[in-house]
Amino acid sequence: MxxxxxxxxxxxxxxxxxxxxxxxxxxxxxxxxxxxxxxxxxxxxxxxxxxxxxxxxxxxxxxxxxxxxxxxxxxxxxxxxxxxxxxxxxxxxxxxxxxxxxxxxxxxxxxxxxxxxPEVFLTAYQTLFWIGQLQAGETVLIHAGGSGVGTAAIQLAKQLGQAKVITTAGSNEKLEVCRSLGADVCINYKEQNFDEEVLKETNNQGVDLILDFVGSSYWDKNYASIKVDGRWVLIGILGGAVIEKLNLMDLMLKRIQLTGTLLTPxxxxxxxxxxxxxxxxxxxxxxxxxxxxxxxxxxxxxxxxxxxxxxxxxxxxxxxxxxxx
Amino acid sequence: MxxxxxxxxxxxxxxxxxxxxxxxxxxxxxxxxxxxxxxxxxxxxxxxxxxxxxxxxxxxxxxxxxxxxxxxxxxxxxxxxxxxxxxxxxxxxxxxxxxxxxxxxxxxxxxxxxxxxPEVFLTAYQTLFWIGQLQAGETVLIHAGGSGVGTAAIQLAKQLGQAKVITTAGSNEKLEVCRSLGADVCINYKEQNFDEEVLKETNNQGVDLILDFVGSSYWDKNYASIKVDGRWVLIGILGGAVIEKLNLMDLMLKRIQLTGTLLTPxxxxxxxxxxxxxxxxxxxxxxxxxxxxxxxxxxxxxxxxxxxxxxxxxxxxxxxxxxxx
Known part of the structure; x- marks a missing residue:
């Protein structure tokens, strides 16, 4: 064959x-x-x-x-x-x-x-619900909204999760698709600081859950975007893997749950x-x-x-x- | 008054x-x-x-x-x-x-x-069960076994959790007390590498849960001591707060859930x-x-x-x- x-x-x-x-x-x-x-x-x-x-x-x-x-x-x-x-x-x-x-x-x-x-919907489902414990009425930040997992996660968060979805992508064309899939807030990360937009949209509280495919290049902005007691699920490192000088007290002060996951292994x-x-x-x-x-x-x-x-x-x-x- | x-x-x-x-x-x-x-x-x-x-x-x-x-x-x-x-x-x-x-x-x-x-037992209870989700038959690593929270956590993990308890402390006198409270494995961190002892005691699998009061000085050894899919609860930084280079891929490969918490605020x-x-x-x-x-x-x-x-x-x-x- x-x-x-x-x-x-x-x-x-x-x-x-x-x-x-x-x-x-x-x-x-x-x-x-x-x-x-x-x-x-x-x-x-x-x-x-x-x-x-x-x-x-x-x-x-x-x-x-x-x-x-x-x-x-x-x-x-x-x-x-x-x-x-x-x-x-x-x-x-x-x-x-x-x-x-x-x-x-x-x-x-x-x-x-x-x-x-299979791969993107199961990854999104696992991340949002099994690990991220998304609840109805919560707000989730989904990066790379135009990616395979992003497009699956936006739909699942709306259809199964009844959540508010904030998504980021790098072109308006991608954001149009995100909007058509139900995303409530669509941020072009090349034109806006996504953390500032997230805080505006959440009454300065931040989001309950972050789906993070990006890693180090978004680290500080993700930290600024997450609520106290928020969950942060790490499923990709498109923006690099290494965080220089992580202060553990930051994780304690915001009481963050940070979970790394991979599906394939x-x-x-x-x-x-x-x-x-x-x-x-x-x-x-x-x-x-x-x-x-x-x-x-x-x-x-x-x-x-x-x-x-x-x-x-x-x-x-x-x-x-x-x-x- | x-x-x-x-x-x-x-x-x-x-x-x-x-x-x-x-x-x-x-x-x-x-x-x-x-x-x-x-x-x-x-x-x-x-x-x-x-x-x-x-x-x-x-x-x-x-x-x-x-x-x-x-x-x-x-x-x-x-x-x-x-x-x-x-x-x-x-x-x-x-x-x-x-x-x-x-x-x-x-x-x-x-x-x-x-x-x-109140403070130490509630902290230990919150950390082991509400956040750490300790289950009967699992193994938990409790650092600072002689501290207030440590002595509470050892007892709770045995009496309520039916877990195997591995604990560390810096003197044999402290470890004697830990043993009397039910700790199964007592490691003097000044005399032994605790990660090596943990792997010996867990058939090279590592522990299901770590209660970490120490932070950066134990970081690498804690990482070596935790099982794939393990939970790691961060409740103190007695050994420093800053991790110089955190590789997020490490968290993803071991699929670690790292949660920061504080009780008082x-x-x-x-x-x-x-x-x-x-x-x-x-x-x-x-x-x-x-x-x-x-x-x-x-x-x-x-x-x-x-x-x-x-x-x-x-x-x-x-x-x-x-x-x-």
């Missing part, structure tokens, strides 16, 4: 289409004929380092496709249209997926749309439980288009280098999808 | 006995004839800075005494022996206390013993709720001496300078109490 491997740790030019052995499902696993996959930041990290998160030499952590065969002890029938997280191997014509994280694709969604759902059990909880709450919302995957563009699998370069240029609004079949 | 005020922000020599107006209880407040108070680190911080946590010019955040009179809408009867947190003013012959955080003193406890309970509602929850779970344990305040020494009120110096020398094991009447 066709699959994408990394030649040497490095840039997008190291991605190559290879012929690879079709995987065999073990007990509890499904073999999926992949129709679409999607690109994630974790794939870029894996490409750049020899030691990725996953043991699978083929990149890709999410797919949508059709169940081709099933190992012992599985519940999903052959022929079912499914989407879900995989333990690497998504950039390929076939991949195995644990049965307990395969979700039947709602009829109104195409394979390309379905492939754009978590256990199979965790991913299965998260998937089940998430789709029990959102299936009907997807079916009625109240939640929708935001797709920036679709590349054929053999244009994987362009797809990665597109993500690295930060121009995309929503997901970059790979059409496999 | 006699009370202790700070002349100028500074050392223990700035503490002086003054004659001060006896306070009057408002609606919902009790006037307490103070029999004993206790010294806390927060008092030292208040003494050193002109801007303390509290508006009350008299130091002291906890007392035990007798209800002398009561404002409208209170439930506690005049003559009741009570202990509890006050909004400053504890180092005095009389103080007002919100009725909803006054706890009737169990008959088996003296006023000196009762005055040694929290709201009246929070303190009332915490007090009620705590004493509903511990009243019988105090009554049967399964939980017990650990008292290092008792000073008369007019030896307040010596009492502060004693705490600042870090030699005390458990609480330093002030006998007022």
């Amino acid at each position: 066709k699959a994408i491997k990394v030649k040497q740790p490095g840039g997008a030019d190291q991605l190559q289409v290879v012929d690879y052995e079709k995987p065999t499902p073990k007990d509890g696993e499904l073999l999926i004929k992949v129709m679409a996959a999607a690109v994630n930041r974790t794939d870029i990290v894996n490409r750049q380092k020899s030691s990725g998160y996953l043991k699978n030499p083929i990149l890709g952590v999410e797919v949508a496709g059709i169940v081709e065969s099933a190992g012992a002890g599985t519940k999903t029938s052959v022929g079912t249209r499914v989407m879900g997280l995989v333990n690497g191997g998504g950039y390929a014509e076939y991949v195995v997926m644990p049965d307990d994280r395969a979700i039947e694709i709602p009829e109104n969604l195409s394979f390309e749309e379905a492939a754009a759902i 978590r256990s199979d059990e965790y991913k299965a439980e998260l998937t089940t909880d998430f789709f029990s709450k959102t299936k009907e919302l997807f079916r009625h288009n109240k939640l929708r995957p935001i797709i920036d563009c679709v590349y054929p699998l053999n244009q994987i280098q362009q797809a990665h370069e597109h993500m690295e240029s930060n121009r995309n609004i929503g997901k970059i999808v790979l059409k496999v079949d | 006699k009370a202790i005020k700070v002349k100028q922000p500074g050392g223990a020599d700035q503490l002086q006995v003054v004659d001060y107006e006896k306070p009057t209880p408002k609606d919902g407040e009790l006037l307490i004839k103070v029999m004993a108070a206790a010294v806390n680190r927060t008092d030292i911080v208040n003494r050193q800075k002109s801007s303390g946590y509290l508006k009350n010019p008299i130091l002291g955040v906890e007392v035990a005494g007798i209800v002398e009179s009561a404002g409208a809408g209170t439930k506690t009867s005049v003559g009741t022996r009570v202990m509890g947190l006050v909004n400053g003013g504890g180092y005095a012959e009389y103080v007002v206390m919100p009725d909803d955080r006054a706890i009737e003193i169990p008959e088996n406890l003296s006023f000196e013993e009762a005055a040694a309970i 929290r709201s009246d509602e929070y303190k009332a709720e915490l007090t009620t929850d705590f004493f509903s779970k511990t009243k019988e344990l105090f009554r049967h001496n399964k939980l017990r305040p650990i008292i290092d020494c008792v000073y008369p009120l007019n030896q307040i300078q010596q009492a502060h110096e004693h705490m600042e020398s870090n030699r005390n094991i458990g609480k330093i109490v002030l006998k007022v009447d």
